[in-house]
Amino acid sequence: EVQLVESGGGLAQPGGSLRLSCAASGFTVTNNYMNWVRQAPGKGLEWVSVIYKGGSANYADSVKGRFTVSRDNSKNTLYLQMNSLRAEDTALYYCARDPSGYFDWSSNRYLYFYMDVWGKGTTVTVSS
């Protein structure tokens, strides 16, 4: 069964750090774009970051320089290292797969498609 399971959420102080994990089963993370999407309480969806098949990444401006996405191919697991946390980072964090994304050499850009598999999310609360 194709599945994503997030973990690692919890309570952190402003300025603190947390590392989220997203364990994949039924498919290989390195063959897909893998995204992090968050949802603040009572709010809509906000894309956070993507890690491409080749291992490079992209981030929303709101987290750039503070968050780092990575993966462990041997564990088939995605991570989100969250540093310098702020109250506005409080949210439910989902990981999600884009199975069709690829780098288009003719236009020299990454192409994105859709997120077809989502985890249930892990909650991050930033508060003193």
Next chain:
Amino acid sequence: DIQMTQSPSSLSTSVGDRIFITCRASQSISNYLNWYQQKPGKAPKLLIYSASSLQSGVPPRFSGSGSGTDFTLSISSLQPEDFATYYCQQSYSAPLTFGGGTKVEIK
């Protein structure tokens, strides 16, 4: 960044009704537009991708249309399980962005 504007933000309707939700992009995104359904306490679920392609397992009462900047999600005969919040999302370029959501409620 590409802004996605959904309307209406909420919709009160009845079982059996046909509804339309619109999504407008701040610039042309071709057909790089997806629709998701989210129920309370659950993760989003992909309904429509590439503006009009039905995701596997999604009932055919859901359909999508549009290209460029204007898109529509239609539900032909609303069922009790369709009461949820719907989001559009552009996948044309990063940062990927979502619309603000449309909450579909029972009248």
